[in-house]
Amino acid sequence: MVREALDAIVAGEAVSAGDRVVLKPNYVEPRMPETGVTTDPRIIEAVVEWLQELGIRDITIAEGGDTAEKTDRAFRMVGLPEMAERRGVRLLNVFRDQRVEVDIPGASSLHRVGLSRTILEADCLIDLPKLKCHCMAGVTLGIKNLMGAVIPNKVMMHRQLHDRLADLALVLRPRLCLIDGLVGSAGHETAGTPVKSDLVIAGRDVVATDAVGCLAMQVDPLEIRHLRLCAERGLGELRPESIKVVGVAIEKVCRDYQRHS
Numbered sequence: 001m002v003r004e005a006l007d008a009i010v011a012g013e014a015v016s017a018g019d020r021v022v023l024k025p026n027y028v029e030p031r032m033p034e035t036g037v038t039t040d041p042r043i044i045e046a047v048v049e050w051l052q053e054l055g056i057r058d059i060t061i062a063e064g065g066d067t068a069e070k071t072d073r074a075f076r077m078v079g080l081p082e083m084a085e086r087r088g089v090r091l092l093n094v095f096r097d098q099r100v101e102v103d104i105p106g107a108s109s110l111h112r113v114g115l116s117r118t119i120l121e122a123d124c125l126i127d128l129p130k131l132k133c134h135c136m137a138g139v140t141l142g143i144k145n146l147m148g149a150v151i152p153n154k155v156m157m158h159r160q161l162h163d164r165l166a167d168l169a170l171v172l173r174p175r176l177c178l179i180d181g182l183v184g185s186a187g188h189e190t191a192g193t194p195v196k197s198d199l200v201i202a203g204r205d206v207v208a209t210d211a212v213g214c215l216a217m218q219v220d221p222l223e224i225r226h227l228r229l230c231a232e233r234g235l236g237e238l239r240p241e242s243i244k245v246v247g248v249a250i251e252k253v254c255r256d257y258q259r260h261s
Contacts, residue, residue, distance in 0.1 A: 002046035005178065005202035008246045014175040014204055015124050017055040022122035023047060024174075026130045026145050027065045027074035029190050036185030036194040039128050041078045043180045043200065047126060048087050059089040062118050064148045068095035092118055099151050102171055106233075109160040110167035119149040119172065127174035127206055131199075131213055132185035133192060133257055136161050138224045140189050141213045142177040142206040143169050166229035169206075173235075177209040178202045181216060186257040199253045207236020208243045215240060215250045217257035 006012075015021065025039035033040035044061060051059055061084060065071040071093045075081060084091035094116035102120065103112050119125065129145035136158060137144050146168050147157055157164050179201040185192035201216065203209030207230045211221035221227055221238055231238035 001200050002043055002178065003050060005200045005247070006047075006050055009202050009204055011176055011202065011204065012054060015051065015054060015056060019056060019123035020058045020121070021051055021056055021060070021124045021126060022119050023059065023061045023126045023128055024119060024145060024148060025061065025063055025128040026140070026148065027063045027071055027078075028148075029066060030070050030073035030077050031190070032077065033180070034183050034194065036132055036183045036192060037130065037190055038074060038078065039130055039180045040182050041080055041083055043128060043178065043182070044080070045083050045087065047128065047178065048089055052087070060092055060118055060122075061089060062092040062094050062097070062116060064094035064116065064151055068093055071095060094119065094149065094151055097151065104167050104170055106170060107167040109163035110157070113168065113171070114151055114153075115171070116149045116151055124176075125172060125174045127177040129177070129179055130184065131179050131181035131197060131201070131216065132189050133187055133217065134189045137165065137226060139210070139214055139217065139219060141179055141210040142174060143210055143226055143230060146172045146174075162225040162229060165226040166233065169230050169235050170233065174206045176202065176204060177206040179209060179213045181213070184217065184255075184257065186217075195255050195257060197253065197255050199248070205236040207231055207238055211238050211240060211243055212245060212250065216254050218254050219257065
């Protein structure tokens with residue numbers, strides 16, 4: 001399923017053999033993927049395998065969840081240390097990475113932020129979020145998943161969350177986004193109801209990919225403010241009628257994800 005999605009968007013054009021590639025999954029809490037909360041490690045390994053077949057050798061899986069300790073536990077719970085060793089790639093808890101203070105020109109709220117150097121300096125950032133709702137952001141997909149690069153204090157992001165997510169997206173620009181929709185989470189990002197959707201959504205435009213993710217949850221992407229702000233800044237396409245969807249039609253795979261109110 002992952003390879004089919006990557007081929008459909010001609011993803012190989014987005015990476016080069018000499019790139020430093022960073023994969024950014026979602027491990028906000030130490031929960032198994034079947035709960036709908038965290039990225040399925042099979043998705044990650046499939047992307048790693050694809051990259052290595054393209055001749056890419058500098059690959060890092062990097063994430064910073066709620067805390068450093070919870071991130072470590074999440075990694076162990078889903079078997080990422082073993083997978084990283086087996087594949088010969090680096091696994092990084094970004095709470096232990098060097099922090100870089102970054103000014104964001106043109107920001108409306110997040111004018112300066114501390115980011116993981118590894119994620120910030122990646123030649124190719126591949127965003128691997130989970131298909132799920134969020135109690136504050138409406139949805140947590142590719143743009144919201146970028147918050148994992150913020151260290152050490154993510155709490156400040158929740159003040160004016162939509163504005164700050166759009167500001168963060170000015171700095172972190174994924175070349176590819178693959179949403180793990182095998183099992184998503186309806187109603188809440190960590191305490192929701194698992195929904196078996198059996199899909200992977202891939203795109204080279206993170207805003208458009210998030211828009212399709214919204215539609216797969218029967219959410220109007222134009223209702224998600226941080227996505228509207230990103231689109232207004234020219235960071236991607238949000239209008240469903242302007243997004244080319246290949247593969248299975250959205251109408252055939254969408255499920256009813258009741259957002260938390």
